[in-house]
Amino acid sequence: MTFDFTTTLDRRHYPSTKxxxxxxxxxxxxxxxMDFAVPQxxxxxxxxxxxxxxxxxxxxPTSLRETLCHWSHEHYALDIEPxxxxxxxxxxxxxxxxxxxxxxxxxxxxxxxxxxxxxLHVAENTGRKTQRAAMRPPTExxxxxxxxxxxxxxxxxxxxxxxxWCHPHNPTGRVFDDEELKHLADIIERHDLWVCSDELHxxxxxxxxxxxxPLIQREPRLAARTITLWAxxxxxxxxGLTSACAVIPDAKLRARFKKATLGLMPSDNVLGLAASxxxxxxxxxxxxxxxxxxxxxxxxxxRFVARWPGVVFAPPEATYLAWLDLRETDMAKANPxxxxxxxxxxxxxxxxxxxxxxxxPGFVRxxxxxxxxxxxxxxxxxxxxxxAGSPP
Numbered sequence: 001m002t003f004d005f006t007t008t009l010d011r012r013h014y015p016s017t018k019x020x021x022x023x024x025x026x027x028x029x030x031x032x033x034m035d036f037a038v039p040q041x042x043x044x045x046x047x048x049x050x051x052x053x054x055x056x057x058x059x060x061p062t063s064l065r066e067t068l069c070h071w072s073h074e075h076y077a078l079d080i081e082p083x084x085x086x087x088x089x090x091x092x093x094x095x096x097x098x099x100x101x102x103x104x105x106x107x108x109x110x111x112x113x114x115x116x117x118x119x120l121h122v123a124e125n126t127g128r129k130t131q132r133a134a135m136r137p138p139t140e141x142x143x144x145x146x147x148x149x150x151x152x153x154x155x156x157x158x159x160x161x162x163x164x165w166c167h168p169h170n171p172t173g174r175v176f177d178d179e180e181l182k183h184l185a186d187i188i189e190r191h192d193l194w195v196c197s198d199e200l201h202x203x204x205x206x207x208x209x210x211x212x213x214p215l216i217q218r219e220p221r222l223a224a225r226t227i228t229l230w231a232x233x234x235x236x237x238x239x240g241l242t243s244a245c246a247v248i249p250d251a252k253l254r255a256r257f258k259k260a261t262l263g264l265m266p267s268d269n270v271l272g273l274a275a276s277x278x279x280x281x282x283x284x285x286x287x288x289x290x291x292x293x294x295x296x297x298x299x300x301x302x303r304f305v306a307r308w309p310g311v312v313f314a315p316p317e318a319t320y321l322a323w324l325d326l327r328e329t330d331m332a333k334a335n336p337x338x339x340x341x342x343x344x345x346x347x348x349x350x351x352x353x354x355x356x357x358x359x360x361p362g363f364v365r366x367x368x369x370x371x372x373x374x375x376x377x378x379x380x381x382x383x384x385x386x387x388a389g390s391p392p
Contacts, residue, residue, distance in 0.1 A: 034369030039286035045278035058270035060087040078217040098196040101260035108160035113359035173316020175210040185219040207317040232279040243272025320369035327362035
């Protein structure tokens with residue numbers, strides 16, 4: 001089977017967060033929303049559902065629950081049960097529900113930075129205390145982002161109750177290894193923490209040598225204290241259909257989470273459910289083709305970054321997000337009071353995500369889930385700012 005990842009689609013035709021925030025001359029590579037057409041199998045499933053012109057309250061059917069169980073077994077050797085699944089309208093709402101369900105006002109919610117920005121607002125939004133622990137950035141001796149376990153231990157207080165965990169990691173693209181997960185599990189147990197594990201990018205593994213291991217599969221001792229969040233939204237580009245799943249093995253924990261959703265969560269999105277089932281039942285060939293395209297895009301980014309003095313980039317092991325350290329660039333040094341994101345927006349007319357929103361000023365996050373021609377055009381614009389040499 002062949003799939004089209006080259007045709008440029010006009011996304012300004014309909015309202016789009018990604019494409020309507022900035023002026024039309026700006027190339028938007030910021031929010032985690034790919035520009036590729038969703039798989040045909042999903043389009044056909046949605047067309048079939050729309051053919052029945054009633055869109056009342058819905059719920060996750062048995063067929064969808066069983067499909068996700070099969071996906072989990074086949075891809076991650078993790079056997080889950082249909083009744084472990086609580087389908088919800090998105091991962092970000094689920095993070096907030098987890099905070100309300102598992103902590104009391106004033107207690108600590110810990111997350112590890114840099115991190116997807118909504119993580120940093122969960123505690124404040126729910127009347128809890130925000131706690132952070134920074135990762136160790138790449139060095140000459142170690143080119144990977146690493147967990148800093150001393151920093152994690154130091155951030156935990158007697159009032160810390162919940163860890164908001166992201167694995168694979170957004171924005172660095174790390175796929176944490178078994179030893180890291182074991183060490184983290186030791187800390188979780190020692191401090192008696194609940195865990196909400198956002199594993200949204202688990203189906204976007206770019207490094208063949210770094211397979212994803214769900215936290216509760218690698219560390220089953222954590223199953224009774226962990227909520228795992230999955231969704232087809234990033235992998236299959238259906239974020240606008242607001243459908244995700246909280247996988248909760250423990251019945252008591254599941255009941256607490258479900259109770260906290262009452263009155264706050266709408267009923268399941270009927271089109272999102274149809275798209276989810278189609279994605280997990282028939283989207284695998286498209287996913288494999290997508291991964292090949294994303295790997296090619298990473299290679300292109302590496303080629304450009306090699307030309308940019310002062311830019312540090314650890315190629316992601318997962319996701320379609322590149323995390324770039326621009327603190328030592330001439331551009332940043334000449335403009336210390338302006339973020340690199342703003343400088344690139346003004347000087348290159350490329351919109352990236354500002355690292356300050358992830359807790360790390362001086363960095364930017366670049367979404368390379370787009371056609372190679374558009375990515376190359378954006379990188380060439382950045383090249384004129386970050387490197388004065390001739391085009392590669």
